[in-house]
Amino acid sequence: MIKIAVDAMGGDYAPKEQVEGAMKAIKKLDDIEITLYGDPEAIKKYLTDDTRITIEETNGVISMGEKDPIGAIRSNRDSSMARSLSSVRKGPNDAVVSSGATQALIAGAHILVGRMKSMKRTAIAPVLPTTGDKPFILLDAGGNIEIKPEFMVQQAQFASVYAEEVLGIKNPKLGLINIGTEDGKGREMDKQVGELFKQNKALNFYGNVEPKEVLSPPADILISDGFTANIVMKTIEGTAKGMGTMLKQELKKGLFGKLGLLFSAHNLKRFKKRMSPSEIGGAMIMGLRGVVIKAQGASKSEGFANAIVQASNVVRQDVINKVSSRLGEEA
Amino acid sequence: MIKIAVDAMGGDYAPKEQVEGAMKAIKKLDDIEITLYGDPEAIKKYLTDDTRITIEETNGVISMGEKDPIGAIRSNRDSSMARSLSSVRKGPNDAVVSSGATQALIAGAHILVGRMKSMKRTAIAPVLPTTGDKPFILLDAGGNIEIKPEFMVQQAQFASVYAEEVLGIKNPKLGLINIGTEDGKGREMDKQVGELFKQNKALNFYGNVEPKEVLSPPADILISDGFTANIVMKTIEGTAKGMGTMLKQELKKGLFGKLGLLFSAHNLKRFKKRMSPSEIGGAMIMGLRGVVIKAQGASKSEGFANAIVQASNVVRQDVINKVSSRLGEEA
Numbered sequence: 001m002i003k004i005a006v007d008a009m010g011g012d013y014a015p016k017e018q019v020e021g022a023m024k025a026i027k028k029l030d031d032i033e034i035t036l037y038g039d040p041e042a043i044k045k046y047l048t049d050d051t052r053i054t055i056e057e058t059n060g061v062i063s064m065g066e067k068d069p070i071g072a073i074r075s076n077r078d079s080s081m082a083r084s085l086s087s088v089r090k091g092p093n094d095a096v097v098s099s100g101a102t103q104a105l106i107a108g109a110h111i112l113v114g115r116m117k118s119m120k121r122t123a124i125a126p127v128l129p130t131t132g133d134k135p136f137i138l139l140d141a142g143g144n145i146e147i148k149p150e151f152m153v154q155q156a157q158f159a160s161v162y163a164e165e166v167l168g169i170k171n172p173k174l175g176l177i178n179i180g181t182e183d184g185k186g187r188e189m190d191k192q193v194g195e196l197f198k199q200n201k202a203l204n205f206y207g208n209v210e211p212k213e214v215l216s217p218p219a220d221i222l223i224s225d226g227f228t229a230n231i232v233m234k235t236i237e238g239t240a241k242g243m244g245t246m247l248k249q250e251l252k253k254g255l256f257g258k259l260g261l262l263f264s265a266h267n268l269k270r271f272k273k274r275m276s277p278s279e280i281g282g283a284m285i286m287g288l289r290g291v292v293i294k295a296q297g298a299s300k301s302e303g304f305a306n307a308i309v310q311a312s313n314v315v316r317q318d319v320i321n322k323v324s325s326r327l328g329e330e331a
Numbered sequence: 332m333i334k335i336a337v338d339a340m341g342g343d344y345a346p347k348e349q350v351e352g353a354m355k356a357i358k359k360l361d362d363i364e365i366t367l368y369g370d371p372e373a374i375k376k377y378l379t380d381d382t383r384i385t386i387e388e389t390n391g392v393i394s395m396g397e398k399d400p401i402g403a404i405r406s407n408r409d410s411s412m413a414r415s416l417s418s419v420r421k422g423p424n425d426a427v428v429s430s431g432a433t434q435a436l437i438a439g440a441h442i443l444v445g446r447m448k449s450m451k452r453t454a455i456a457p458v459l460p461t462t463g464d465k466p467f468i469l470l471d472a473g474g475n476i477e478i479k480p481e482f483m484v485q486q487a488q489f490a491s492v493y494a495e496e497v498l499g500i501k502n503p504k505l506g507l508i509n510i511g512t513e514d515g516k517g518r519e520m521d522k523q524v525g526e527l528f529k530q531n532k533a534l535n536f537y538g539n540v541e542p543k544e545v546l547s548p549p550a551d552i553l554i555s556d557g558f559t560a561n562i563v564m565k566t567i568e569g570t571a572k573g574m575g576t577m578l579k580q581e582l583k584k585g586l587f588g589k590l591g592l593l594f595s596a597h598n599l600k601r602f603k604k605r606m607s608p609s610e611i612g613g614a615m616i617m618g619l620r621g622v623v624i625k626a627q628g629a630s631k632s633e634g635f636a637n638a639i640v641q642a643s644n645v646v647r648q649d650v651i652n653k654v655s656s657r658l659g660e661e662a
Contacts, residue, residue: 067513131576142510145518179473179561182398187476187558211566215573227518228562230510235542235563239570242546245462247578250602257598264582264591271581 001033002312005093008038009061009080010100012298015039018099019046021304025312026052028305032312035093037084058083062104064297069104073111081105085112088290095291095311097282099299105292106143106285113290116320118327121147122287123155123226124294125162126233127310129274130215137163137221141233141283144226149192152223156203158286158323159221165317166310167220175209175219177228182208189225202326211235244272282307284314291315332364333646335639336424339369340392340411341431343629346370349430350377352635356643357383359636363643366424368415389414393435395628400435404442412436416443419621426622426642428613430630436623437474437616444621447651449658452478453618454486454557455625456493457564458641460605461546468494468552472564472614475557480523483554487534489617489654490552496648497641498551506540506550508559513539520556533657542566575603613638615645622646 006022008015015038022034026049033052036043040055047053060079066072073082081100085108087093096113098105106122115122123140130136137159140147156174163172176194178186183194185208197205206219211232214222223229251261251268261268281303282295291314295307314320337353339346346369353365357380364383367374371386378384391410397403404413412431416439418424427444429436437453446453454471461467468490471478487505494503507525509517514525516539528536537550542563545553554560582592582599592599612634613626622645626638645651 129577131573131580145510177562179476179558179565210569211562212569212572214566214569216569216576227510228559231508231542231559231562232566234510235545235566236570238541238543238545238547239567240574241543242462243571243574245547246460246605247602249462250598250605251595253598253601257595260591260593260595260598262591264588264595267581267584267588267591270584271578274577274581 002031002095002315003093004032004034004308004311005084005087005096006034006036006308007080007084007096007098007100008036008043009058010098010105011295012064012099013300014099015042016046017299017301017304019043020301021299021308022053023047023049024301024305025308028309029312031316032308034308035087037080037087056083062100064101066101066104069101070107070111072104073108081108082112085109085292088292089113094315095293097293097295097304097307097311099295099297099304101297102142102294105294109285109288109292113288113292116287116289116324118324119154119158119287121151121155122285123158124283125159125286126283127167127281128233128236130217132216134169134220135167136217136219137167138229138233139221139223139286140226140229142226142230143285146227147225149189149196152193152225153196153200153203154327155286156197156221156223157326159223160203161323161326162284162286162314162319163220165319165322166313169220171204172220173204173206173218174221174223175206175217177211177222177224177232178208179210180208181210281310284310289320291320333362333426333643334424335363335365335642336415336418336427337365337367337639338411338415338427338429338431339367339374340389341429341436342626342635343395343430344631345430346373347377348630348632348635350374351632352630352639353384354378354380355632355636356639359640360643362647363639365639366418368411368418387414387418393431395432397432397435400432401438401442403435404439412439413443416440416623419623420444425646426624428624428626428635428638428642430626430628430635432628433473433625436625440616440619440623444619444623447618447620447655449655450485450489450618452482452486453616454489455614456490456617457614458498458612459564459567461548463547465500465551466498467548467550468498469560469564470552470554470617471557471560473557473561474616477558478556480520480527483524483556484527484531484534485658486617487528487552487554488657490554491534492654492657493615493617493645493650494551496650496653497644500551502535503551504535504537504549505552505554506537506548508542508553508555508563509539510541511539512541612641615641620651622651
């Protein structure tokens with residue numbers, strides 16, 4: 001049995017969507033057990049089926065808009081987030097899934113789960129949709145604003161193992177986010193990173209990728225520093241949201257438009273779902289000694305269930321040990 | 332009369348769209364005259380009405396994929412791009428519009444038009460659509476990959492004058508592109524720039540803007556270094572393109588879907604137009620001694636005409652002198 005800890009109190013719609021997501025995940029997979037960390041009374045309101053689900057009582061919640069994430073974790077050791085994180089380091093759990101405040105989760109994961117020795121910097125790596133049938137991994141979506149090129153090589157290795165083992169992509173291609181496709185484009189750092197990627201035999205380096213191909217990328221992994229990749233992620237989000245608004249504004253114009261909208265309702269809903277973050281699951285914090293998945297703050301039950309499935313896949317495929325031995329062999 | 336030079340040979344669809352665009356612009360405005368720089372024979376194929384339009388014969392074209400832009404400009408002084416640029420510095424023209432290769436145009440503009448004394452670095456500033464009725468200015472979309480904070484203050488001043496005089500926005504708000512809205516977010520450089528913006532009384536600094544609001548921004552000008560802003564522009568482009576593909580894939584599914592698509596055809600076309608770069612006009616290269624507008628390489632006649640109108644507005648409003656005197660007074 002794979003044991004998964006769920007931070008039931010973190011997220012915009014907690015604990016409802018987290019509890020319902022846990023029940024959905026249990027139905028999808030036979031080999032997982034879930035522990036919900038949180039307020040038993042609040043959880044029980046939504047827990048209609050406790051097959052392979054138990055509750056661990058905790059006290060306190062790290063709020064979504066927490067200004068001092070490290071302080072919040074240190075002074076709320078009995079919170080649902082802190083307790084679920086600790087349960088991965090000390091046991092009994094193999095993985096944790098949380099929709100809680102990102103910076104607090106990262107800080108908490110460093111303090112309570114710990115970093116792998118061979119990874120000098122962790123990376124947040126969401127899996128994003130493309131126009132094709134394969135998603136892509138984006139990193140570092142917000143961990144390290146300024147980072148040394150050699151640490152990005154470690155992150156790239158982790159993402160490569162993840163893409164292969166969890167997403168099932170054979171020999172995944174790595175792309176460096178850049179302002180031009182030619183060699184030698186970008187900042188000094190981008191040039192250095194590109195060189196290191198090229199020299200590393202364990203990486204399948206495709207080269208530079210311009211984000212004008214961001215939803216149909218020629219690589220399976222797109223990497224940059226934590227500032228740039230975060231800007232890319234947020235620009236995708238903002239453009240998708242803005243285009244959705246414009247589409248609505250335009251489509252309802254005129255009588256024909258209204259009729260068309262009526263006929264297209266079902267398809268438009270599917271389109272919206274496809275672009276919605278809740279369909280993609282969570283972002284893995286790569287580089288920790290345990291499996292920590294950050295689900296979207298606004299996760300609904302379906303998306304949260306996907307994040308739990310994703311966490312179980314990372315455990316099942318033994319990703320962290322595989323990365324360790326790969327980085328260890330090369331060190 | 333405002334005199335505008337058009338590089339008729341630069342662009343993916345040159346000279347057809349450039350010549351047709353020039354004729355459209357002439358119809359829109361009574362107070363402009365256009366000179367088309369290029370191959371007279373190729374131009375005459377499309378020039379069906381030469382009211383206030385003359386042709387200047389040039390030889391050679393800077394190709395769109397030019398690898399050595401500075402070399403290309405230096406060794407092709409009789410090309411349509413070089414000649415049209417020179418005509419702004421030496422006269423007789425007030426402005427130039429080109430869809431030619433961006434890097435060559437920037438290099439050529441520095442060599443043949445020259446930089447303003449009070450602007451240490453030029454900036455490329457496209458005007459982009461929002462979900463509201465006002466567009467926003469993005470800069471620097473690709474000029475200076477690494478830049479000093481104080482030079483960004485000069486660029487911000489130029490953009491503010493431009494927003495006020497050309498876009499008609501009173502006291503335009505300036506936003507710094509960043510990964511969080513709180514003060515002190517981002518890289519060391521972002522913190523420094525934010526401080527300088529705050530201290531500058533001539534700027535209406537809004538604060539940090541996350542690109543998850545990029546199509547409904549709380550500011551009229553979004554600024555970052557030339558690497559980051561270029562990444563933002565290309566991510567908008569890539570997301571819009573990818574979403575368009577997904578929308579098409581989804582909408583045509585099923586019988587109802589096909590019917591809906593039929594009824595919605597007109598509205599979808601308008602939506603596409605609204606998101607299309609050709610509707611927005613061109614990007615100004617801010618910081619030169621003359622008015623240089625870069626129209627999209629893939630410009631069609633309508634978009635190119637808009638870029639000509641835009642160029643005439645910058646001349647009519649005397650933007651460069653207004654910026655000069657503003658920066659001069661403060662120096």
